[in-house]
Amino acid sequence: MFIHSQFEPVWWLKNAHAQTLYPSLTNRLKATIDHYERLELPDGDFIDLAWAVNNFSDNSPLVVLLHGLGGDVNSVYIAGLLNAFNNQGYRGVVMHFRGAGLEPNRLPRAYHSGDTEDLAYFLEILTRREPESPKAVVGISLGGNILLKWLGETGAQSLVKTAVAVSVPFQLQTIAEQIGKGFSRIYEAYLLRAMRSLFLRKLNTIKKRLPISEKDLYELKTLKEFDDRITAPLHGFKNAEIYYQKSSSRQFLGKIDTETLIIHALDDPFMIPQIIPQEKELSSKVTLELSRHGGHVGFIAAANDNATRPVYWLEQRIPEFLKQYLEVPIINFKKGNSTTSL
Secondary structure (H helix, E strand, O other), rough: OEEEEEOOOOOHHHHHHHHHHHHHHHHHOOOOEEEEEEOOOOOOEHHHHEOOOOOEEOOOOOEEEEEEOOOOOOOOOHHHHHHHHHHHEEEEEEEOOOOOOOOOOOOOOOOOOOOOHHHHHHHHHHHOOOOOOEEEEEEOOOHHHHHHHHHHHOOOOOOOOEEEOOOOOOOOHHHHHHOOOOHHHHHHHHHHHHHHHHHOOHHHOOOOOOOOHHHHHHHHHOOHHHHHHHHHHHHHOOHHHHHHHHHHHHHHHHHHHEEEEEEEOOOOOOOOHOOOOOHOOOOOOOOEEOOOOOOOOEEOOOOOOOOHHHHHHHHHHHHHHOOOOOOOOOOOEEOOEEEEOO
């Protein structure tokens, strides 16, 4: 189902690039993390988890948050969303993809846009730990692509009640081509720096599988070159084109059997409107909410009480959707060894 978004940008931030860049330039809020956890994976590697539980009990709703390319717990959208989840009565946890956490991961690999195995494993672990708590997953950009692909691969599942994906790169090949054009090259350069940094800090490990030097990393000037030389071969794909084809989430949307909201702006500077799926490609469980403005993970609106004061609309819209499916228990707050009723 397609719906028209109620999002309206604050009047002085209607430009797509302004919407996209404003949070990075102005948002200095840091996530309040209660504790970190290292989750060991079946293949001997690990991922880092950042928990914002706000003293809520283990049976309270839990939202798993998946970051974008080059992201981590310090990404500009993370703190606000975790706060919004806590304010709603939910616990939040940031699942860092391999290599994006506190330390480089052990194996000669990292993460990529189609890597759903670690998410599946983490959700299974969560279900075993706390079978009664209602759970949801929110994926941002690359994290949204991974989330939608996993939902489509899985079909009917009982691990999570609902999901939200924001600013998803539905067709990776088109994105890789579009981001190298015009002003969008600024974003490409930023993402390349982030990925180069990730690989530089574990270059000796990567060399065990892929002959790549520091000089080689700096010579890669586009995301497509990076994916063709590093991402694809490192993760078992022949080349970037095959990696893009197999990992793009658009082909999985018709198989999703979980209530899912996708939030997308028509002016996203990373993408062209042609990548947006048609309504017939969506399963009956998927709602695609489209807005004219919003940029890439921007969505800066005006405050209700002040037409010039900006607010982060996603921090309102996502919890509003989640509360339809996540029930907050009456007893939810821990204080010492006792539990206090909300």
